[in-house]
Amino acid sequence: VSDLFVALTPPNLLACFIGTVLGTVVGVLPGLGPAAAMALVLPLTIKLGPTAGLIMLAGIYYGAMYGGSTTSILVNVPGEAASVVTTIDGYRLARRGRAGAALAVAAIASFVAGTFSVVALQLAAPLVARAALAFGPAEYFAFALLGVVLLANLTGGSRAKSLAMVVLGIMLSTVGMDPLGGTVRFTFDLAGAQAGLSFVAVTAGLFGVAEVLATMADPASTTPVARVRFRELYPNREELRRSVPPMLRGTVLGFLVGLIPGPAATIASFVSYGVEKKISRHRDELGTGAIEGVAGPEAANNAAAGGGMIPLLSLGLPFTPSTAVLLSGMLLMNVTPGPFLLRDHPQVFWGVIGSFYVGNVMLLVLNLPLVGVFARVATIPPRFLMPGVLVLCVVAAYADNNNLFDVWVVVGAGIIGWAMRALGFNPAPLVLGLVLGPVLERAFLQALTIARGEVSGLWASGPAAVMLAAAAVAFVAPAVLALARRSAADPV
């Protein structure tokens, strides 16, 4: 364990600092995700050697999780896929002049969750990773389906509208190449659509461009946020008190979801928001600018980022694009992750783990003083701010895949997002469908392939059957309960 202090040597501290700063910048900028940024600096990290190089790569990874919330809160554009949920309450808090409080709570939640996941990573890595591997395609399909049903109505309002949005999201996720067979679907012979609809382009359009269009349609409706005094910039005692329970719940949930293959950080933030919507004492305020809607999801996505390191370090299995780049970095540096990593390269293993502690402290120290600077962005009059947001959305959509088709997607998604707002549809469930769609499809096809085409293979194992039954109950129960309530209130 003395190797843990390797992270405190000056070269490793510098590598950690550069990584976390780069990661924060990447998280703030929509379009350039952590995986792309890590790939860009990979040649540089190889020159630094395994310990410092991997510390820098890991710094970019969790720094991006940290920074992703900033644009979500300030301008309603998710800086990173896992920050989509933060826009729901974070942006409304910013419009009420509480941008500073939301940013500070996001920073504190990220710090708490990041630190917890590091401790859990040390204690439970091999054990939990083996348990997570028991999840096969059938279990994963059942889990994803249960997630879709439970989380569809996470923003409240009409259940039918939310389910329609989830289904639309899943349908949009099928555009492009079939994940197993490679067949091209629903592209209308457009070469740019073969890779599917860019997640960045769709979210930037649905949230950012739609916000710009709404301001254009009615400039008087969006008044600039008044400047607040310094002591009002940070969360007050009441906001901090309300943030603690969702932060803790989000941390544990996020860590557990992080162990499962797939876009864990994004799913974790949705799960956390769904849980808060069900059990929070202030659940009625969620969706209108409640601090719980920032604290829970931000803690969850950062804890999931830590949880995702467990399968990588202890089994050598990358479950996300970012951990895949980290794995390729390790292999290029002649470090093989897996059960023997601790025996063969203890300095690398404990150095990277130690850098997580140091990096989390660095991120908190860097970000809390910057809250005031970022909060001022929310006070810029929309007629100056929104044209910049529009350009940012378009460039971010293009930068994701260097594909001009994505620019048309961002424009189309913006118009659809604006129409959805006018008709009372929330875009968050659509994003959930878009994230879980490929997971569902891949797991479904894999499970069927394993079962040689037998549909019963989907519920052959006990956990899969239980989760599918729970999904069926969760889907039918609200309608049955509503019918029972109506017949009790209006007996014939």
Added chain:
Amino acid sequence: MVGAHHGRRARALCGAAAAARLRRLVGLALVVVSSRLMGLQGWWRPAVLALGVTGVAYLLFARWLGVPLP
């Protein structure tokens, strides 16, 4: 024959250069039109804002992050 081929190639290159310039102007026009629609008065302020926003986007994405903008 060779002259005609070179002529076609030169015209295609000129066309591509013109299209690239036009794309840059689209960014400027987008900011000018959107800021006017959001209530920014006159033409000078939208023009300065457009130059600033597209300049910052170019420096940030194309120069610093190396995104090959069209």
